[in-house]
Amino acid sequence: MIADSTHCGSASCDALxxxxxxxxxxxxxxxxxxxxxxxxxxxxxxxxIPACCGIxxxxxxxTTSYGAAVAASTFASAPAFASGIASxxxxxxxKNPVICWAGDGGTYDIGMAxxxxxxxxxxxxxxICYDNEIYGxxxxxxxxxxxxxxxxxxxxxxxLEQKKDIMAIMAAHRIPYAATLSLAHRxxxxxxxxxxxxxxxxxxxxxxxxxxxxxxxxxxxxxxLVREAVLCGLFPVYEIFDGxxxxxxxxxxxxxxxxxxxxxxxxGLATTDPQRLQARIADQWTRLESLEWExxxxxxxxxxxxxxxxxxxxGKAALSEPPQEFGNASQTSDAESNQDPPQGPLVGRRxxxxxxxxxxxxxx
Amino acid sequence: MSRMLLTGNYAAGKVLxxxxxxxxxxxxxxxxxxxxxxxxxIIEVLSDTQFTKGRIVPVESEHSAMGVCIGAALAGAxxxxxxxxxxxxxxxxxxxxxGYYRLPIVLIAVNRTLGPPWNIWxxxxxxxxxxxxxxxxxxxxxxxxxxxxxxxxxxxxxxHRILLPSIxxxxxxxxxxxxxxxxxxDQSQVDRFLPLCxxxxxxxxxxxxxxxxxxxxxxxxxxxxxxxxxxxxxxxVLREAADSFESVFGRRPDEAVVPFDTEGAETVxxxxxxxxxxxxxxxxxxxxxxxxxxxLRIKMFRPFPRREVLAAIGGAKRIGVIDRNHSPGSGxxxxxxxxxxxxxxxxxxxxxxxxxxxxxDVRPAALNGVIDDLTRRSSATDPIWKEVAA
Numbered sequence: 105m106i107a108d109s110t111h112c113g114s115a116s117c118d119a120l121x122x123x124x125x126x127x128x129x130x131x132x133x134x135x136x137x138x139x140x141x142x143x144x145x146x147x148x149x150x151x152x153i154p155a156c157c158g159i160x161x162x163x164x165x166x167t168t169s170y171g172a173a174v175a176a177s178t179f180a181s182a183p184a185f186a187s188g189i190a191s192x193x194x195x196x197x198x199k200n201p202v203i204c205w206a207g208d209g210g211t212y213d214i215g216m217a218x219x220x221x222x223x224x225x226x227x228x229x230x231x232i233c234y235d236n237e238i239y240g241x242x243x244x245x246x247x248x249x250x251x252x253x254x255x256x257x258x259x260x261x262x263x264l265e266q267k268k269d270i271m272a273i274m275a276a277h278r279i280p281y282a283a284t285l286s287l288a289h290r291x292x293x294x295x296x297x298x299x300x301x302x303x304x305x306x307x308x309x310x311x312x313x314x315x316x317x318x319x320x321x322x323x324x325x326x327x328x329l330v331r332e333a334v335l336c337g338l339f340p341v342y343e344i345f346d347g348x349x350x351x352x353x354x355x356x357x358x359x360x361x362x363x364x365x366x367x368x369x370x371x372g373l374a375t376t377d378p379q380r381l382q383a384r385i386a387d388q389w390t391r392l393e394s395l396e397w398e399x400x401x402x403x404x405x406x407x408x409x410x411x412x413x414x415x416x417x418x419g420k421a422a423l424s425e426p427p428q429e430f431g432n433a434s435q436t437s438d439a440e441s442n443q444d445p446p447q448g449p450l451v452g453r454r455x456x457x458x459x460x461x462x463x464x465x466x467x468x
Numbered sequence: 469m470s471r472m473l474l475t476g477n478y479a480a481g482k483v484l485x486x487x488x489x490x491x492x493x494x495x496x497x498x499x500x501x502x503x504x505x506x507x508x509x510i511i512e513v514l515s516d517t518q519f520t521k522g523r524i525v526p527v528e529s530e531h532s533a534m535g536v537c538i539g540a541a542l543a544g545a546x547x548x549x550x551x552x553x554x555x556x557x558x559x560x561x562x563x564x565x566x567g568y569y570r571l572p573i574v575l576i577a578v579n580r581t582l583g584p585p586w587n588i589w590x591x592x593x594x595x596x597x598x599x600x601x602x603x604x605x606x607x608x609x610x611x612x613x614x615x616x617x618x619x620x621x622x623x624x625x626x627x628h629r630i631l632l633p634s635i636x637x638x639x640x641x642x643x644x645x646x647x648x649x650x651x652x653x654d655q656s657q658v659d660r661f662l663p664l665c666x667x668x669x670x671x672x673x674x675x676x677x678x679x680x681x682x683x684x685x686x687x688x689x690x691x692x693x694x695x696x697x698x699x700x701x702x703x704x705v706l707r708e709a710a711d712s713f714e715s716v717f718g719r720r721p722d723e724a725v726v727p728f729d730t731e732g733a734e735t736v737x738x739x740x741x742x743x744x745x746x747x748x749x750x751x752x753x754x755x756x757x758x759x760x761x762x763x764l765r766i767k768m769f770r771p772f773p774r775r776e777v778l779a780a781i782g783g784a785k786r787i788g789v790i791d792r793n794h795s796p797g798s799g800x801x802x803x804x805x806x807x808x809x810x811x812x813x814x815x816x817x818x819x820x821x822x823x824x825x826x827x828x829d830v831r832p833a834a835l836n837g838v839i840d841d842l843t844r845r846s847s848a849t850d851p852i853w854k855e856v857a858a
Contacts, residue, residue, distance in 0.1 A: 148673035148674060148676075149673065150543075150671060150673055152539070159680070159681065159682075160682065162678045162681040162682065163681065163682065164681070164682045164683070164684060165681055165682060165683040165684070165687050166687075168676070168677065168678035168681055170676060170678055171676050172673070172676050173671040173672060173673050173675070173676055173677060174671075174676075174677070174678040174679070174681075175538075175539070175542050175671060175678075175679050175680060176678070176679065176680030176681060177535065177538075177565075177680075178535070178561050178562055178565050180531060181531065181532065181535035181538075181562060181565075183532075184500065184527060184531070184532035184533075184534075184535025184536050184538075184539065184562075185535050185536075185538055185539035185542070186539060187500075187525055187527075187532075187535075187536050187539060188498055188500065188525070188535065188536040188537060188538060188539020188540035188541070188542070188543065188545075188547070189539040189540070189542060189543045189671070190539075191498050191523045191525060191536070191539075191540060191543075191545075192495055192496060192498055192539075192540050192543035192544060192545040193543060194523075195495075195496045195498075195521045195522065195523060195545075196495055196496065196521075196544075198673070200673040217528055217529060217532075218528065218529075218531070218532050218535070220528070221527055221528035221529075221532060224528075225525070225526070
């Protein structure tokens with residue numbers, strides 16, 4: 105009786121996101137859910153989805169587009185609901201992963217306190233933010249994830265403020281794992297979800313999620329746009345372990361965001377300042393590369409840096425042993441370029457090999 | 469069973485812990501816990517409890533406290549929490565969510581004035597703002613009644629004919645902080661009284677389903693009517709639970725409405741919470757003087773026990789409803805319900821008195837003043853404010 109009036113469901117567990125769902129063409133979330141389903145490899149999850157496009161995706165009662173156990177949460181509460189579910193699963197020995205699937209509004213804005221608290225408690229759950237940089241579900245209003253200069257229905261002349269650095273915020277919680285996901289880098293994406301699934305505690309994944317209706321872009325270009333965002337450095341693809349060890353997975357090829365920006369009408373020509381955008385990207389990379397240099401994910405790299413850059417990194421203890429890991433083939437090309445300490449704004453000096461080669465080196 | 473001298477808060481925390489532990493043979497128990505005066509001792513007691521299968525999650529807000537309870541209940545656990553005043557207001561969105569999801573969570577509301585201005589004393593306005601949420605509501609008048617009602621609340625909430633969450637309220641400080649002798653049951657008794665929590669619609673990873681997706685108006689109408697039907701089944705289920713309670717604990721708990729000296733009464737006073745205790749003493753004295761006067765305590769506010777109230781009022785000519793709460797622009801909230809219950813069939817005069825707002829101490833003299841006014845009255849007027857604070 106109760107189930108009749110509250111649940112949508114079906115007995116068959118097929119795909120995580122079933123065909124015939126209501127997502128718009130070119131929605132980044134669709135591919136993200138498909139890849140998430142692949143990475144789960146039949147490990148049935150509990151999904152908690154707050155108010156956002158992701159719950160509209162379920163479609164109308166009594167059907168659902170999700171091939172998983174899904175709880176819709178109130179807007180700010182996904183990590184709280186998930187904490188309750190994860191607690192009860194743990195005390196009953198259930199191993200199924202608990203995953204929050206939330207938009208940027210529910211993550212950067214209204215859900216910030218709840219997210220922070222669940223991260224601080226190191227709840228055993230995975231939080232994935234599909235970030236379309238807008239309140240997409242309500243027709244495209246600004247959020248604190250909306251980039252500077254972008255026009256939304258509440259920032260007609262372009263947003264004046266910069267996008268919130270959610271990864272830095274999550275890293276400051278010292279959670280075991282945080283990473284960004286690119287829909288243009290499939291192996292990297294799947295590998296990171298796998299890493300998240302194999303890690304215990306609070307895990308945070310940030311996925312740039314194109315929204316053609318909000319971005320005023322062409323649906324068939326969504327993946328290309330993500331690739332552009334990654335390759336111009338606007339959306340860095342990296343991971344952070346324990347909030348303090350960094351690994352950059354894909355390095356930019358250029359610092360010009362022109363290709364990315366010009367293909368989306370949300371970046372108005374009159375409102376966007378390409379020079380300042382480029383400078384912002386460069387700043388972002390200076391900071392990120394410094395962090396990776398100082399706090400590499402691979403401890404052997406840290407020792408290596410200590411040896412090679414004492415003058416640039418004062419206070420580093422001298423190596424007691426020679427850096428034997430230097431000979432590791434898969435790391436060589438990257439390690440060589442890493443011999444240079446970061447030098448101000450990045451000018452495409454790092455990119456060697458394809459993104460997925462770098463990824464492979466990092467993960468295996 | 470052991471008799472102890474306890475604060476209401478400690479007793480409530482202890483009984484929540486017993487109820488949670490009683491579910492160790494099923495999915496266990498969980499609570500999202502957040503402090504607020506005057507409720508804090510409850511979550512301190514809970515946080516200090518070692519459960520066989522349970523977890524108290526120290527969250528960052530009342531909103532998340534209820535969020536954790538919702539998640540825990542969706543995963544099949546017995547879930548409970550406590551709050552007061554602005555904490556309940558902050559929790560409200562998830563309070564509604566828990567009810568609409570038909571999750572049998574128990575929430576202890578230690579009644580405190582909503583601020584600003586900041587006032588920590590008793591006023592029922594906090595939990596009564598939740599009267600339109602799909603929750604049962606009980607107002608206790610003593611430590612023992614509080615303990616008994618918490619156990620009854622779990623039993624009724626988790627009954628498959630009901631599956632609705634339940635608020636058990638107590639007067640801030642008067643019950644929460646005062647120590648009184650109270651019978652605390654043994655774990656084995658609670659185990660016998662509370663069946664293992666069985667959430668028929670809990671989420672199961674092996675059978676995909678979505679709770680809380682989109683519904684059209686026709687489905688929403690059905691869901692709301694289902695809730696109303698469940699509410700209408702509460703009195704019968706409550707009576708059954710009281711029978712079972714009596715067989716396990718050897719005493720009968722107070723039910724939805726508690727009449728006192730109403731037989732042949734021409735004047736009937738209605739009150740709730742600890743004011744009803746004070747009022748009973750006053751009524752007893754005036755009965756001794758030969759006045760045809762009685763009272764009833766309304767313990768269950770949701771569902772509102774219309775039949776029981778009508779039966780208890782009988783043929784009384786004057787009804788006085790005393791409210792320690794206030795709905796601005798209207799009047800006392802119990803009065804609204806009583807008036808709606810009596811009209812248009814009943815001939816009685818129904819007068820509202822608003823007393824003890826912001827925790828003002830309602831003493832016998834003030835209640836005698838109310839009775840004097842009511843017995844002289846030939847017609848009702850707008851709600852009358854009786855300011856009792858010195």
